[in-house]
Amino acid sequence: QSTLALADALPKAELHMHLEGSLEPEMMFALARRNGVDLPYADEEALRQAYQFNNLQEFLDLYYSGMSVLQTEQDFYDLTWAYLERCQADNVIHTEVFFDPQAHLERGVAFGTQFEGIYRALSDGRDKLGISFRLILSFLRHLSEESAFETLELAMPYLDRIDGVGLDSSEMGHPPDKFERVFRRCRELGLKVTAHAGEEGPPDYVWQAINQLEIQRIDHGNRALEDEALTALIAEKGLTLTVCPLSNLRLCVIDSLADHPLTTMLDKGLHVTLNSDDPAYFGGYVNANFHAMIEHLHLTPEQVVQLARNSFEGSWLSDADKQAAL
Numbered sequence: 001q002s003t004l005a006l007a008d009a010l011p012k013a014e015l016h017m018h019l020e021g022s023l024e025p026e027m028m029f030a031l032a033r034r035n036g037v038d039l040p041y042a043d044e045e046a047l048r049q050a051y052q053f054n055n056l057q058e059f060l061d062l063y064y065s066g067m068s069v070l071q072t073e074q075d076f077y078d079l080t081w082a083y084l085e086r087c088q089a090d091n092v093i094h095t096e097v098f099f100d101p102q103a104h105l106e107r108g109v110a111f112g113t114q115f116e117g118i119y120r121a122l123s124d125g126r127d128k129l130g131i132s133f134r135l136i137l138s139f140l141r142h143l144s145e146e147s148a149f150e151t152l153e154l155a156m157p158y159l160d161r162i163d164g165v166g167l168d169s170s171e172m173g174h175p176p177d178k179f180e181r182v183f184r185r186c187r188e189l190g191l192k193v194t195a196h197a198g199e200e201g202p203p204d205y206v207w208q209a210i211n212q213l214e215i216q217r218i219d220h221g222n223r224a225l226e227d228e229a230l231t232a233l234i235a236e237k238g239l240t241l242t243v244c245p246l247s248n249l250r251l252c253v254i255d256s257l258a259d260h261p262l263t264t265m266l267d268k269g270l271h272v273t274l275n276s277d278d279p280a281y282f283g284g285y286v287n288a289n290f291h292a293m294i295e296h297l298h299l300t301p302e303q304v305v306q307l308a309r310n311s312f313e314g315s316w317l318s319d320a321d322k323q324a325a326l
């Protein structure tokens with residue numbers, strides 16, 4: 001009804017989306033044909049059938065194998081452009097996207113090949129669709145600190161066009177403090193910093209992300225709610241949480257959408273935003289995430305407006321651009 005229509009119509013920002021996670025089965029098969037890659041699935045439908053995950057790692061295994069079709073600069077362009085068309089359809093007018101360079105470097109795809117394809121599409125999206133953007137280089141936490149430093153070295157020629165760094169992949173067993181030094185170096189270079197924390201990992205990982213990585217946002221953060229002092233600190237600091245309901249459901253972080261902690265977070269004064277994470281794998285883009293929460297948590301129109309406002313306030317837009325969007 002009307003709250004759904006309100007959510008659709010509001011201008012929004014997306015702050016947590018992995019470009020490789022926007023690779024729809026149709027494009028995966030098209031790029032596989034184009035690049036002569038053999039996919040271990042008969043067709044798009046068989047691939048979709050495999051999207052049943054019990055935890056983050058089961059998803060990541062498919063995510064890394066699926067992205068093996070991304071090889072040329074044009075592949076990265078096409079991937080990014082298709083996502084921007086989804087933004088336009090959902091009234092997402094600003095987006096801050098992650099990419100995982102190490103996952104492609106491991107397959108022999110040069111940093112510049114990835115970067116230039118992505119950046120050209122983002123620039124075209126700005127010029128032709130009016131969608132502003134930030135680009136976030138995400139380090140893979142299951143790899144070593146040394147690998148992260150090597151990746152940062154490869155990124156040096158491009159840093160004037162990269163806004164920040166993130167930390168993603170397998171959370172359990174790879175706490176934020178493993179990357180304290182590389183994140184310090186990134187901050188010294190003037191990069192913004194964010195990290196996935198408290199998706200599967202304990203509150204202690206969120207503490208580390210705040211105190212040792214000095215992050216400006218928390219990606220997910222669900223499990224922070226288990227710790228009252230931590231929840232209070234996040235509220236006091238006004239840190240934005242980039243929450244991803246459909247992702248949480250598909251990765252069994254929650255048992256059902258009705259159990260999602262979004263309204264609890266809002267009630268505790270946390271600066272929450274709604275995001276799609278890996279929309280091709282989790283069943284929908286930004287508006288689908290709004291719809292899921294409206295239907296299962298019965299969000300009010302005021303809460304929907306608050307979430308849209310939060311998305312701009314938590315963004316890395318300049319203060320002037322935030323004001324213009326709000």
Ligand code: ES4
Nearest residue numbers: 018168169196247277278
């Ligand atoms: C991710 Cl949902 C999620 N969590 C951690 N790392 C990721 N990389 C891509 N999607």
Ligand code: ZN
Nearest residue numbers: 168196219277
């Ligand atoms: Zn994520």
